[in-house]
Amino acid sequence: MKVKDIMKRCRTISEEMNVMEAAIIMNKHHIGSLVVLQEDGYETMLSGIVTERDILEKVTARNKTPSSILVRDIMTKKVITIGPEDYIDDAVYLMIQHKIKKLPVINKDNELVGIITSTDIIANSSEVGEFYMFE
Numbered sequence: 001m002k003v004k005d006i007m008k009r010c011r012t013i014s015e016e017m018n019v020m021e022a023a024i025i026m027n028k029h030h031i032g033s034l035v036v037l038q039e040d041g042y043e044t045m046l047s048g049i050v051t052e053r054d055i056l057e058k059v060t061a062r063n064k065t066p067s068s069i070l071v072r073d074i075m076t077k078k079v080i081t082i083g084p085e086d087y088i089d090d091a092v093y094l095m096i097q098h099k100i101k102k103l104p105v106i107n108k109d110n111e112l113v114g115i116i117t118s119t120d121i122i123a124n125s126s127e128v129g130e131f132y133m134f135e
Contacts, residue, residue, distance in 0.1 A: 003091055004084035006124045007105045007114035012037050015047055015072035019059050022050055022071050033102045035112060036075050046104060046112055048075030081106045084113055088124070091116055 012035045013022055022034055038047035050071050058074040059066050082091050082103045091103055095118055105114040 001088045001124065002084065003082055003086050003088060003103075003105055003116050004114075006088065006120050007084065007116045008120065010035050010104065010112070010115035012112070013050075013071060014038070015070065015075065017071050018067050019050075019055055019069045019071060019074060020066035023055055023066060026052065032117075033115070034071075035104050035115065036071055037112070045110075046079060046081070046106065048072070048077045049079050049102065049104065050075040051102065079104060082116065083107065088121060092121060095121075 010033075011025060011029055011031060013025065015036045015038055025034060026032065033049055033051040035046065036048040036050055037044050039045075048071075054074045054076065055066070058064075059069055080094055080098050080100060080103060082094060082105055084105050084107055094103060095101060101118040103116050104112055105116060107113050
């Protein structure tokens, strides 16, 4: 199975958004991450990813005010990505190797086309499957 077969549409935000706004979007859509994009006038590029864990460790646990901190200050900047034509096994390998749970999917034109998460992989696993996850 390929990444494109199970990837989902991802929500994106600007790195200029504050952490409170990002958390509201995550909560509203019941998601654990947002892909951060930066526009340079000519093109939009992937610049990071912000996760619930980033907010917890870098804001909440340090007793900082979410509305006063920008996403760019807490996001993970070195983003590991995968292609839509790559195999799910490759995604699993990258997640284990880098100890991450989310992989933005970038096509060969360097465009963001989706995201794949460890939950997506588990839900589509022939050994586990959705039936067992939501029983």
